[in-house]
Amino acid sequence: MAYTVPKLTDYSEEALDKAAAQLLSEFEKERSAVTADQLKTFRDRWFARKNGILTQVNEIWLKRAPKEHKAEVGRRVNEIRDRVEPYKDSRVINESLGLSISADVKSTAEVKERLDITLPGIRRPLGAEHPIIKTMNQMVSVFRNLGYSVEEGPEIETDYYNFESLNFPPNHPARDTQDTLFIAGQESKPLRDRLLLRTHTSPVQIRTMEKMRPPVRVVCPGKVHRNDAPDATHSPIFHQIEGLAVDTNITFCDLKGTLDHAMKAFFGSSVKTRFYPSFFPFTEPSADVQISCIFCGGKGYRDGGRCPQCKASGWIELLGCGMVDPNVYGFVDYDPKKFSGFAFGMGVDRIAILKYGVDDIQLFFQGDVRFLEQFG
């Protein structure tokens, strides 16, 4: 009668030893008697993933073992596997057929180390640039080509850089628009030194002007934080790119020309821009910039219906900008009579959402490889 894997009923050490020894001796017997034309049957009987004896040992012995005996059963199952599994490799069996069959597992170890160059190689999946970083790099390179350099600043900022020096006076209602996350336990410090998570990349404007004199042309990409509950269009962490150009004789025309060029370079030459009056404490005048809808070509409707992306308006709002307020120059010791400049700030996540047709901002932050690898 051919050996079959028995059910275990007795979990004493002796009984387990006996069951394991029986199985191993059966294996040795079969293995040493196997002939070349029985090889396949032998391998199926022992190693078939479905119902091979090794699989059965796992199913019948290990999985069904009561909790308190799992460890002892597991130890025996591992021993069995270590002894039996080397023969799964047909070369090992062939070798044992050709050589003395009683050769011990010693020879299997040697064979195991031999390199089989016909085996498929190990595939190392290539990483992909994160869509936010990719978008940021593309946008930054548009400005690099215009002669801008890149500046960065800290994500944990002081009240001074995030607000005061950008012309948000203490208690000014403009601060309310920023949903700030404050660092706890700062009450004993003067307001200007208190720490917070920066709500925008605009503080890098101040840090840049503090360390260099005009002409200044910089873009400042980075992560920003606001106290927003996450949903499909909001995230407490998001990204911005700030821009700043200060020189003699910089006008609103330069601002318009620069942003119009940048939007065309990024979204395609048929995109139009329009500037809409707005308010930011650190720019005067200020504007919001809209681009003609890249989904419906600015028509407001497509596929016989309203365009959902621009809500049928034909325009999509993309960034804020303006001429640097003279008050801001006062904080960095630039002479506002001598210099003028413009600034702008755009949300990277929103641009990536538009560019890649993503319908939920949360996808950018969940680290799901199935989403991310599409950008490789």
Ligand code: DAH
């Ligand atoms: N910092 C602004 C925000 O986060 C965006 C912004 C608007 C930046 C106008 C600018 C600017 O540099 O000039 O809402």
